[in-house]
Amino acid sequence: MTTRATKPDRSADAEIKPVLTVAGLKARLFLKSGVLPAVDDVSFSVMPGETLCIVGESGCGKSMTALSIMRLLPRPVGCITGGSITIDGVGDLTGLSEHAMRRVRGNDVSMIFQEPMTSLNPVFRVGYQISEAIRVHHDVSVAEARDRAIDMLEQVRIPLPAERYRNFPHQLSGGMRQRVMIAMALACRPKVMLADEPTTALDVTIQAQILKLMNELKREIGMSLVLITHDLGVVAKMAQRVLVMYAGVVVEEADAQTLFDRPLHPYTQGLMRSIPRPSARQDRQQEIDTIKGTVPALSALPPGCRFSDRCPMVHEPCRKWEPPLAVPDDMASPPRKVRCWLHTRPPQ
Amino acid sequence: MTTPLLTVKGLKRHFPTAGPLFGPKPTVKAVDGVDLVVGERETLGLVGESGCGKSTLGRLIARLDDPTAGEILFEGKDIAGLDDSSLLPVRQSIQMIFQNPFASLNPRMTVGAILEEPLIIHQKGDRAKRRRRVAELLDQVGLRREHVDRYPHEFSGGQRQRIGIARALALEPKLIVCDEPVSALDVSIQAQIINLLQRLQRELGISYLFISHDLSVVEHISDRVAVMYLGRIVEEAEATEIYRRPLHPYTEALLSAHPEPDPSAVSHEIILEGGVPSPVNPPAGCHFTTRCPYVREMCSQTTPQLLEHEPDHRARCLRLDELDGNRITERFRPISQ
Numbered sequence: 001m002t003t004r005a006t007k008p009d010r011s012a013d014a015e016i017k018p019v020l021t022v023a024g025l026k027a028r029l030f031l032k033s034g035v036l037p038a039v040d041d042v043s044f045s046v047m048p049g050e051t052l053c054i055v056g057e058s059g060c061g062k063s064m065t066a067l068s069i070m071r072l073l074p075r076p077v078g079c080i081t082g083g084s085i086t087i088d089g090v091g092d093l094t095g096l097s098e099h100a101m102r103r104v105r106g107n108d109v110s111m112i113f114q115e116p117m118t119s120l121n122p123v124f125r126v127g128y129q130i131s132e133a134i135r136v137h138h139d140v141s142v143a144e145a146r147d148r149a150i151d152m153l154e155q156v157r158i159p160l161p162a163e164r165y166r167n168f169p170h171q172l173s174g175g176m177r178q179r180v181m182i183a184m185a186l187a188c189r190p191k192v193m194l195a196d197e198p199t200t201a202l203d204v205t206i207q208a209q210i211l212k213l214m215n216e217l218k219r220e221i222g223m224s225l226v227l228i229t230h231d232l233g234v235v236a237k238m239a240q241r242v243l244v245m246y247a248g249v250v251v252e253e254a255d256a257q258t259l260f261d262r263p264l265h266p267y268t269q270g271l272m273r274s275i276p277r278p279s280a281r282q283d284r285q286q287e288i289d290t291i292k293g294t295v296p297a298l299s300a301l302p303p304g305c306r307f308s309d310r311c312p313m314v315h316e317p318c319r320k321w322e323p324p325l326a327v328p329d330d331m332a333s334p335p336r337k338v339r340c341w342l343h344t345r346p347p348q
Numbered sequence: 349m350t351t352p353l354l355t356v357k358g359l360k361r362h363f364p365t366a367g368p369l370f371g372p373k374p375t376v377k378a379v380d381g382v383d384l385v386v387g388e389r390e391t392l393g394l395v396g397e398s399g400c401g402k403s404t405l406g407r408l409i410a411r412l413d414d415p416t417a418g419e420i421l422f423e424g425k426d427i428a429g430l431d432d433s434s435l436l437p438v439r440q441s442i443q444m445i446f447q448n449p450f451a452s453l454n455p456r457m458t459v460g461a462i463l464e465e466p467l468i469i470h471q472k473g474d475r476a477k478r479r480r481r482v483a484e485l486l487d488q489v490g491l492r493r494e495h496v497d498r499y500p501h502e503f504s505g506g507q508r509q510r511i512g513i514a515r516a517l518a519l520e521p522k523l524i525v526c527d528e529p530v531s532a533l534d535v536s537i538q539a540q541i542i543n544l545l546q547r548l549q550r551e552l553g554i555s556y557l558f559i560s561h562d563l564s565v566v567e568h569i570s571d572r573v574a575v576m577y578l579g580r581i582v583e584e585a586e587a588t589e590i591y592r593r594p595l596h597p598y599t600e601a602l603l604s605a606h607p608e609p610d611p612s613a614v615s616h617e618i619i620l621e622g623g624v625p626s627p628v629n630p631p632a633g634c635h636f637t638t639r640c641p642y643v644r645e646m647c648s649q650t651t652p653q654l655l656e657h658e659p660d661h662r663a664r665c666l667r668l669d670e671l672d673g674n675r676i677t678e679r680f681r682p683i684s685q
Contacts, residue, residue, distance in 0.1 A: 211607075
């Protein structure tokens with residue numbers, strides 16, 4: 001506070017610090033069959049009010065990244081083995097005790113999941129579950145927590161919030177349950193919300209409602225959003241910046257428009273081409289481009305680039321060395337990074 | 349005019365629910381008077397939200413369930429009322445592919461046994477002949493012949509779906525009901541399976557009833573598309589036509605809510621209020637009245653019929669003529685080229 005007051009001449013730009021910074025994050029799963037590198041050297045930062053989308057296929061490490069940030073990796077097999085996770089005003093989360101972490105979860109960073117039925121407790125009323133979140137973090141009376149929970153239900157546009165407060169999860173529809181999850185996650189006004197496939201289990205008209213709600217709440221509360229999805233349509237609609245993950249690593253990072261206009265990594269290109277698009281309508285019988293093969297098991301990654309055995313543009317260096325995530329050689333701006341030997345000069 | 353492969357007329361399936369001990373019990377009208385036609389070598393896409401009755405309709409057509417009323421004419425013959433033994437020959441011609449390739453394959457059977465079972469039931473050839481057919485099926489769906497002695501758990505989701513497809517092909521069916529066949533798969537695998545289904549259609553001349561909630565997949569694979577809402581078909585037309593110019597307000601909203609993979613796409617989104625009403629007690633008149641942005645008083649008084657508003661384009665809405673030119677998303681998808 002005092003430093004800020006003594007330096008009034010600092011430009012506004014320099015003041016803006018990322019709310020969440022993940023640097024060189026590594027997470028491992030220690031299984032009987034071996035050690036799996038679930039998340040490998042993942043780095044990104046999220047600015048205030050920004051929506052960052054993490055996209056990739058199942059098993060690419062996107063959920064594991066989110067669970068690492070929440071320090072909720074499956075115990076005892078999951079473990080953060082390197083890197084740092086910094087939240088503005090809190091510090092590095094990787095070193096915090098479980099006790100200290102409980103104060104951070106929900107208060108500074110919160111998370112919602114794909115299936116709201118399994119993440120709500122079926123034997124408690126939804127209102128109680130929201131007010132519990134408030135009472136854990138704030139020293140308020142039961143009645144006050146109840147009022148704030150009803151406010152939250154209203155804020156997530158649930159009609160008749162006072163009556164819904166008394167409902168059990170099974171009495172609500174899928175869309176309503178996801179709204180309750182959002183209410184719970186936002187009850188303590190976190191700086192960042194992590195949303196792991198929040199609309200995948202929902203119908204498209206309900207998905208549109210929830211995405212709109214998340215965008216509105218983001219503005220009202222001024223929080224940042226990390227949205228994990230496999231749906232490039234959702235990415236296009238929500239993201240300012242996009243992180244593409246493959247087999248535990250980030251393969252491409254760019255702002256949304258740049259990524260969709262000109263994807264650089266062959267995996268991103270393959271993903272974009274494998275969505276059936278209206279333009280392909282002219283010739284319906286034309287086959288959709290696919291990425292050959294399947295995502296390799298984390299226990300059997302190919303040497304060099306992890307995408308090398310599926311890549312249509314594979315060449316010699318790809319099988320020898322793993323490329324770094326770097327700014328492509330032929331461009332300085334806009335800021336984007338790609339992990340590919342086609343865009344970074346390989347070692348001689 | 350030749351008879352189409354499949355004609356469904358006034359098909360209904362009402363499920364009884366727990367109700368009062370005496371007196372009439374309320375029913376869930378999962379399928380409530382559906383008419384549709386699938387021609388030879390044709391793919392009819394069936395879209396709708398969960399709970400609209402699209403899977404029940406698929407199961408009725410594959411005769412895995414008994415209809416409450418209506419006709420299912422397969423090659424001109426009504427199969428709606430047939431019992432199990434007289435259905436046996438029909439089942440050869442109508443097969444089904446399921447959504448979840450983890451649940452639809454018996455984990456205790458090898459791939460060979462799974463594919464051979466329908467051949468045994470329908471007494472197709474001797475053992476050597478059946479083995480040859482199994483090998484041929486594996487080739488057709490892009491699996492290797494040495495996979496024959498493996499168990500389903502040894503395969504990935506996409507490969508398992510290929511096994512499901514091979515099983516459906518075993519008896520050389522004319523119609524395959526595909527119930528969300530790619531919904532459980534990753535995008536890149538989904539594209540492989542769609543390509544496979546289309547190649548099989550070209551080579552073998554099969555017809556598909558393709559049930560899905562994914563609008564881009566349905567658009568890609570279908571010749572014609574039917575949209576279902578609360579047990580009824582609300583619109584039906586050729587695929588390109590329905591996506592370019594949806595007539596029914598529900599189709600319009602559904603298409604507008606589908607996120608395009610293009611950040612610069614102009615959004616004319618219609619956000620519908622609330623969810624799909626309960627099929628136990630659907631709204632009177634037009635079932636869409638509770639969510640329709642164009643609703644008028646008359647909509648809840650008269651039940652609209654599925655009428656041809658334009659050549660080969662049917663819709664179930666009372667206000668279509670007035671709506672022309674007054675739509676929220678007037679031609680929100682410009683005609684490409």
